[in-house]
Every structure is written in C-alpha cells, then in structure tokens.
Amino acid sequence: MIHQLKLVLSVLANQLSAAVDExxxxxxxxxxxxxxxxxxxxxxxGAIFQLKRGSDKPDENRRVLENLLASLRQIAGDERVAMDGRNAAVATLQYRTTASTIAQIEAIAGARTGSGVR
Structure with a gap:
C-alpha cells in the first residue's frame, strides 16, 4: 500500500510542478x-507515515486508507459547498484537484484489495 500511495504522491508532485510553471x-x-x-x-x-509505523496487516492498512479517503471526501464536500459562494472559481479549482486525488486513491485501493474503498 505504501508503494501505491507513493505513486499518488508522485502524481501530485508532477501536478505541483506543472502549476508552478503556469x-x-x-x-x-x-x-x-x-x-x-x-x-x-x-x-x-501522513497516511504513508502511519502505514510505515503500523504492523502491515490488511485490516490496519484498510483503516488508514479509509481514514485518508474520509478526510479527502470531507475536503471535497466543503469545496462543493463553497462552489456556490463568492469564491466559486477558487473552490472549483480545489475541488477538481481533490476529486482527482480521491479517484487515484480509490483506483489503487481497488487494485490492491479487489474492490474500491467507499
């Protein structure tokens, strides 16, 4: 699981680099x-550090991943609400970035466990 999250981190780093260029x-x-x-x-x-400190048991790994996704979904939900406010353009940019990260993590979770973590 750590390797898969490192891949997500790598994608985010590439996105960060592209944003800097713009x-x-x-x-x-x-x-x-x-x-x-x-x-x-x-x-x-933070999730990677939790996994490294953990016992690498499937249940524990799933819990860490579920907590990460819950945090990301909460952020995405807040951004969706903000999309109706004064800063809709900012919230839309934030939501797109968060939603794509959620999709990446769900994809790796599905590949790892055979089913998506919801």
Missing part, C-alpha cells in the same frame, strides 16, 4: 492549485 502575474489559479496540492500531499504523506 504562475504569472495575471493568473492566481496556479497559486490556488499549488496550495491545494501541497495540502493533499501532506495528507497522503
């Missing part, structure tokens, strides 16, 4: 994306 004085969107990606990377790294 930064210019007329566009705030890459900065919003960069902030969101770093928050998501922090959460994924």
């Amino acid at each position: 930064v210019n004085e007329n566009n705030v969107a890459p900065l919003v994306t960069m902030r969101q990606i770093t928050e998501l990377m922090r959460l994924v790294m």
Whole structure:
C-alpha cells in the first residue's frame, strides 16, 4: 500500500510542478492549485507515515486508507459547498484537484484489495 500511495504522491508532485510553471502575474489559479496540492500531499504523506509505523496487516492498512479517503471526501464536500459562494472559481479549482486525488486513491485501493474503498 505504501508503494501505491507513493505513486499518488508522485502524481501530485508532477501536478505541483506543472502549476508552478503556469504562475504569472495575471493568473492566481496556479497559486490556488499549488496550495491545494501541497495540502493533499501532506495528507497522503501522513497516511504513508502511519502505514510505515503500523504492523502491515490488511485490516490496519484498510483503516488508514479509509481514514485518508474520509478526510479527502470531507475536503471535497466543503469545496462543493463553497462552489456556490463568492469564491466559486477558487473552490472549483480545489475541488477538481481533490476529486482527482480521491479517484487515484480509490483506483489503487481497488487494485490492491479487489474492490474500491467507499
């Protein structure tokens, strides 16, 4: 599971690099994306550390993954609500980044366990 989460972390790092390349004085969107990606990377790294400290038992690994996905889904839910407010454009950028990360983690969880973690 650690290897799969490291792959997700690698994808997020590539997204961060692409966002950095897009930064210019007329566009705030890459900065919003960069902030969101770093928050998501922090959460994924936290799950990796939990897995490294754990006993590598399937139930424990599943619990760590479920907690990570629950945190990400809460963030995505908050962003969906914010999409109806004043900062809809910012929330939309954040939601897209979070939703793609959730999809990546669900894909690796399904490949690892034979079924998606919901």
